[in-house]
Amino acid sequence: MNEFSVKLDSETRRATPWLILTTFLWGGSFVFNKIGFREIPPVTFLFLRFLLAAVMMALVCLPRLKKINRDIVRRGAMVGIALTAANLSFVIGVSGTSATRAGFLNNLFVLVVPLLCYLIWRDKVDRLTFAGLCLAVSGIIALAAGGGFSRGDIFSTICALFIALHIISVSKVLRSNDDVYLITLFQFITVTILGGLLVLILPQPEFHMGPVSAGALFYCALFPTVICFTVQNTFQRFTTPTRASLIYTLDPVWSMLGGFALLGERLGVWEALGCVLIFSSVVMPLTVKLVAERRALRLYLNQERQTEEAEASGS
Numbered sequence: 001m002n003e004f005s006v007k008l009d010s011e012t013r014r015a016t017p018w019l020i021l022t023t024f025l026w027g028g029s030f031v032f033n034k035i036g037f038r039e040i041p042p043v044t045f046l047f048l049r050f051l052l053a054a055v056m057m058a059l060v061c062l063p064r065l066k067k068i069n070r071d072i073v074r075r076g077a078m079v080g081i082a083l084t085a086a087n088l089s090f091v092i093g094v095s096g097t098s099a100t101r102a103g104f105l106n107n108l109f110v111l112v113v114p115l116l117c118y119l120i121w122r123d124k125v126d127r128l129t130f131a132g133l134c135l136a137v138s139g140i141i142a143l144a145a146g147g148g149f150s151r152g153d154i155f156s157t158i159c160a161l162f163i164a165l166h167i168i169s170v171s172k173v174l175r176s177n178d179d180v181y182l183i184t185l186f187q188f189i190t191v192t193i194l195g196g197l198l199v200l201i202l203p204q205p206e207f208h209m210g211p212v213s214a215g216a217l218f219y220c221a222l223f224p225t226v227i228c229f230t231v232q233n234t235f236q237r238f239t240t241p242t243r244a245s246l247i248y249t250l251d252p253v254w255s256m257l258g259g260f261a262l263l264g265e266r267l268g269v270w271e272a273l274g275c276v277l278i279f280s281s282v283v284m285p286l287t288v289k290l291v292a293e294r295r296a297l298r299l300y301l302n303q304e305r306q307t308e309e310a311e312a313s314g315s
Helices: 003-037 042-060 062-067 070-096 099-106 109-121 127-145 151-173 180-201 211-238 241-248 251-262 269-314
Strands: none
Touching (some): 003 070, 003 211, 042 062, 042 070, 070 180, 127 269
16 A cells, blocks of 8 residues: 555544544534524524624634635625525424434435536436435435424425535635635624524514523534534545545434434334435445445556556566
């Protein structure tokens, strides 16, 4: 194994546990959002979460604030609009369905990304992704058969669309030399401003924030927001997009376990089948692509080794 492959494997091993940690923290956000919603209205929770996250991120960015310019603000705001749509549909969805169902439906974003790229830029959708989409539709039908498809389920599915749009906007709007910390800060500020406007425009019931809901709010602001964004931006570049996407499919597993342990959620037979189909729709194509990537890498390394041996024998 040459120096290139050793470096690649070591970087991947370094990144993998950190990316798994992000899935654990994000999966927990489904549970803690539902706990927070017991006392705080969902839209108000969204506003307070990102207000707190923006303050935390501003403290992290103190040494970088002098680098702020109009371009950073503009592009951070553009991506922040997509992030607002994703999180607004997220809180509405989670408030109207179980953490387990919301987790699996949100995870459909992995399939929505290539579908949107096809619709907008005519990028080719391979057979594996198409098969995954068919499995996902079957899973949604099974979920509906197991207790209907509620307003929360609809918004959780819509959330997958907006998560995909946010991912695409990040790849299209941001540049490789951007300061990701400042961009992230202005994403959070944009969500805070838009969330605050929604709180003012939409009628919000009065609420009382007790210690439990305050703790849930702090968790959601710090761990799946500030920490997850920072860790993903830091470590995702050390692995392949396919491997990262496969790791992120753990999100609904953690939300399911958290809903089972902390919220007492249980799945019926049809619901369980639907979740399995949706999970398979994401994991199946990604696993096959990961195997193909590793095979291509081995082929490249074998060809390189044979070339080196031929050059050595010729000399």
